[in-house]
Amino acid sequence: MKPVKRIEIVIEEIELENVISELDRIGVVGYTIVPRAGGRGERGVRSETVQGLGNVLMTIACDERQAAAVIDAIRPILKRYGGICLVSDAMWVIHDS
Amino acid sequence: MKPVKRIEIVIEEIELENVISELDRIGVVGYTIVPRAGGRGERGVRSETVQGLGNVLMTIACDERQAAAVIDAIRPILKRYGGICLVSDAMWVIHDS
Amino acid sequence: MKPVKRIEIVIEEIELENVISELDRIGVVGYTIVPRAGGRGERGVRSETVQGLGNVLMTIACDERQAAAVIDAIRPILKRYGGICLVSDAMWVIHDS
Amino acid sequence: MFSLSNMLIPAILFFALGFLAQLIRSDLKFPPDLAKALSIYLLVAIGLHGGIELAKIDAAGALSAVAAALGLGFGLPVIAYAILVWAVRLDRLNAAAISAHYGSVSAGTFVTAIAFLDSLKVSHESYPVIMLAIMESPAIIIGLVLANMARKGQGNGHQKRVSRELVHDAFTNGSVVLLLGSMLLGAIAQPAALDKIMPFYDMMFMGVLSLFLLDMGMEAARRIGDFRKVGPSLLVFGVTMPLVGAAVGLATGHWLLGFGVGGTLLVAVLAASASYIAVPPAMRLAVPEASPALFLTLSLGVTFPFNVIVGIPLYFWAAQRLAG
Amino acid sequence: MFSLSNMLIPAILFFALGFLAQLIRSDLKFPPDLAKALSIYLLVAIGLHGGIELAKIDAAGALSAVAAALGLGFGLPVIAYAILVWAVRLDRLNAAAISAHYGSVSAGTFVTAIAFLDSLKVSHESYPVIMLAIMESPAIIIGLVLANMARKGQGNGHQKRVSRELVHDAFTNGSVVLLLGSMLLGAIAQPAALDKIMPFYDMMFMGVLSLFLLDMGMEAARRIGDFRKVGPSLLVFGVTMPLVGAAVGLATGHWLLGFGVGGTLLVAVLAASASYIAVPPAMRLAVPEASPALFLTLSLGVTFPFNVIVGIPLYFWAAQRLAG
């Protein structure tokens, strides 16, 4: 097991492509996406409808250095489009250890 | 970044409205909902079917004081209808900091 | 409230039955499943399509001893089929306490 | 009594196929939204057809059908509750929750009965559709009342709020709104304009039903694993209660309402069938102490297959002897 | 002017049923994927029908329809923006986002208008379908331009990238691709082979529309809670802007394009309606500063019901006076 940062991001589905291209730039390969999430925040209620303005929940496990880069990259997006980003500690059960 | 409590609640979809009105009472604005979750617990297997008895996964980031209020409000609901509530620590990457 | 381990597993949907039967063997009753997740990892992009090769996100709250057993059981599956497993600490708001 | 070929109507065969697929542990799965979409379609189609017929009939007949539906909706759960508490010796809260299911109806069973009548070219009155729409509500309310009586005095503030919610729910739940709403719509819409939408609700009806029953067959078979939890005496209840209900329904249809063979069969099916779509969530809210494994397994895993495979032909035979 | 019976076409009744279901707080809910599936079907069906008709008509007529659509698509948002900024005194970014919605069109309203014409057996030109497909794009682009002007000079690198994305999006968003693609397909496919697929897109059309409008009725009513946020002057905008648009559309359809009553009504509806499917995500990307509660409530909660229930019969009456 390896200590990692667990980054949890909630953003609008339409912003997803943007965030992934930031991850690519930073060199973070792995992430998990749960689509069709709803929620409420400063910008009111959001839910999956035919307008497709739902949220996605993205989870990224990465080392501390990468986490810092991800946070820096995500901050302006959150500022502009809303959403949240939580960071916590976790142990990663690595495949080969 | 700001330290917050990360509350994770799994309840039945039909209970969601109830929980949200408790949050409103407490003054917690933000939450994220992942619908159509399944699971197993003391009350057996639950899954999304045409009967609509599936679970939802709700995540709430809030400060410690609010977290205590949420937990107090959620406890009788969990007792009555089942479900779980986990609380952990996280850092919130705030939009404007 | 009771301190527990929060295990978060991302695996392919087709592996789910396997993992559940391991949990049964160990005696872990409770889990939550979020279906239709997507993601990217060492084995490339995965998403829910008509081929049904999507991921599921499974969350398990259990005590430390059970967590160790779950991790041991899950490791060979992760090795063989890919996916991730993160372990973190949480407080469980128990129904009757 | 009835020939095997009666069984070979596609609706029943599709149900059997789904059941079998699950028994052999096939990985066949319907997306949950598909089943919901199919049931929305079926409810609207039933409602529209009922409404179009209703526009043609007299109010007096409709009124007595409504009265009969209310009688069945309030009466059957009481019978079921009595059997469960005194004969099966089940605790009162589970008994209340299960009773509500048997007072309500299964639209899937109802539609299968219509397919059955169609395959025999037997016509039927249109009143039973109104009854179908009406019987959901009283059953939910009586289930709530029985549960509150079982708890007697324990009713706290929370309890009262839930009760209020549920009475509201009894009249506004999705199935009721779709059935009553589209019935009204079918009755008042311009006939010429309705003709434009009816091909969708007519020609596809039996086909959509076939897919719906395929999925319901899988759902029913999934419940078999819970048979052990339910226990032998409840399983017996799951096949005798529909017989009791059918007897009451046959009597109501034939003597009270004066229906022909088709209509009498449909009333019998309304009385014999148990809800597995609208009532489970309502009872989950109303009686959280009750086990969904019990009420779902009984309504979906026992009574539904029993009615589809054994019940409908049996009640039909009885309806023929009575009204034929 | 127009009789009540005009209102009793099933399309409008289904919308009303959905609206009502939500008002009485029914738990009726459509799976979100069902609404998406229905809208895919409707767009393809509209496109195919348009394409089949287009194959028969002359290029000159098509060209002037395209020109008119571009004119409306670029012009209406400017009018809307002017009203919002000078009369409603809304901030420029929200005004830009809302304007884009009113330059674009609501396929649901358009199809309801076709159902309306059908119920009265009034024929219509086929050009408006091309206009429907074309009007999405200019509205998105002009919305972007207005927002960039409002921000003037603030456009940084990120802004430029978003703009590039959005211009791309304006021509490739799902609705545009489905409409234009299936229109082309309907125009070039072998007629004999098309005959095999058209029953699916013909006979089910009005039925699918009925379910779609049932869901849209619920969606619209869900927005009512946000009326307070929107405020009275914007609510007034939500019913006057369609009237302004309809007037422009009536003039365009009758005088510029020389259409009959049916075609003129459809052009009025194109101009009067506001997008609630393709434009909201585009404006969310383009003008994140703008509030979705405002633009969605206006387009879906105010203008859509207004057009469906009051607008279409009113514009029809006007079209009759002009072109009848």
Add this chain to the structure above:
Amino acid sequence: MFSLSNMLIPAILFFALGFLAQLIRSDLKFPPDLAKALSIYLLVAIGLHGGIELAKIDAAGALSAVAAALGLGFGLPVIAYAILVWAVRLDRLNAAAISAHYGSVSAGTFVTAIAFLDSLKVSHESYPVIMLAIMESPAIIIGLVLANMARKGQGNGHQKRVSRELVHDAFTNGSVVLLLGSMLLGAIAQPAALDKIMPFYDMMFMGVLSLFLLDMGMEAARRIGDFRKVGPSLLVFGVTMPLVGAAVGLATGHWLLGFGVGGTLLVAVLAASASYIAVPPAMRLAVPEASPALFLTLSLGVTFPFNVIVGIPLYFWAAQRLAG
């Protein structure tokens, strides 16, 4: 050889539209459940049609078709494996997984071929539908055997359990159950009652296929990004293997089974096509070492479009020369 107008059947055009939509990076997306629903419908419809036809034909013919299907299902993966290992020099585990896909069939391609024949008004035997249902299973089993051979001796306890699961899966996976089940259903159900459900499965068939292919076009184009990973020699395999399969299929259909042009084309298509629905999850379980990017890109991104656009007309031309 064949005129361009053959290409202009809507099925192929819809596939092309989806492909194009993805190429221009449109945000058009089908809800995943919609694609699943459409494929359930298509499989049931194919099965029912096959079953109705089968009820009319002789058992001897059916038996030889079954034998031919088993021959193809077991034989083609061996050919594919040999080519992959010796010519393409791929590792044995990836080769095993890919081979299984080519032994199985693509229902989407099969149905497109039927649409193609329909558009030319060429009739076809009904045996190929049975073959379609049968060919899934042997391919999965042979894929498993090849993978176990490749691993030789490494088979541990876990491996054995997976093998048992997979043999079970080979006969009970969703596609097989739907096809075989509805075929049986079509053969034994009361014809009069079947007539009530067939409008749903008849009239909508080509329309549903059009939407399904629209989505599959997008899916196929999404795989283009993985072409680099696949490499040139595998890409060549993706277009030559269908040719090899088609040759085997043409010979089987014409000489072994004595089919006409239509039936021979369909057997060729069965042999030439590669599964992209049932086999991928099975191979993911059976050979987790193999890369889904390889087998999915080949079956869905290369062979499927090749067959739909080039293959079907080409095999048809060959079938005409043989059997015409």
